[in-house]
Amino acid sequence: MCLLSKHNEENERVVTDKEILHNITLVMIAGHDTSSRLITFVLRLLYKNPAVYKAVLQDSKKQDFKRTLTWEDLARMKYTWRVAMETPRMVPPVFGGFRLALRDIDYAANMTHVDESIFLEPSKFDPARFEDQKSVPPYSFIPFGGGSRLCPGNEFVRIETLVAIHYLVIQYSWELCSYDHYIRDPLPIPT
Structure with a gap:
């Protein structure tokens, strides 16, 4: 059974079913695991950095949390996004890429x-x-890749992260309940 068909100008198949399956699996894992880990480690770093937490809370309080967030609200949450960007710099979501270098x-x-x-x-x-x-x-x-290999879910991750962090800091408080260490399995997870 052929899943999808990608052919070149000579009508030769250039993408195999196995490659398509690997890409589908990668997208499913990348779309779920990396976002959940980003949010997990943002919470960890907010807890460990009270001044940063306070600034994120102020960023969220600028929005009317009694209604659904709008695109404009998310665009104003610049500090929260900088926190989200600094988090994968400190705890990269993946340890490498799965690309073949031509040289x-x-x-x-x-x-x-x-x-x-x-x-x-x-x-x-x-x-x-x-x-x-x-x-x-x-x-x-490059936590989201770069150039022509930029993650297609990059903007979705931004929206998902900003919305999640907004409601978490507005409605909840938290503390670390275990050792403050993580391992890679292969993505980072708290121990």
Whole structure:
């Protein structure tokens, strides 16, 4: 049975069923696991950084939480998004990519996230480093991929994360109930 059919100009099939299945699996996992882990680690870092938590709470209080959030509300939650961007810099959602390089290159995706020449004091949680996205060199911060390989769910993750964090900080408080460590299995999860 053929799942989908992708042919080149010579009418030769260029994508196999196995490749299609792998891509479907990747999209399903990436669309669920990475978002849930991002939100989990945002909560962890907010708890550990009370000043950042307070600023996110202020960001959320600017919105009318008695009604459904609008696109305009989400666009105003700039500080909360900077927190969400700083989180995968500190706890990258994936450890690498599944792409085939056409030629040998030296590149370690997550190593750039802790490179002091790119991010001053890389072990410090500092959402302010994302106030000006243009100050981050191209391809040095790629939790959502980059270029033509940018995650197609990038905007969905932004919306999902902003909405979730908004309602969590407005309606709940939390504390860490276990050791403050995580492992990779292969994505980061609390121990």
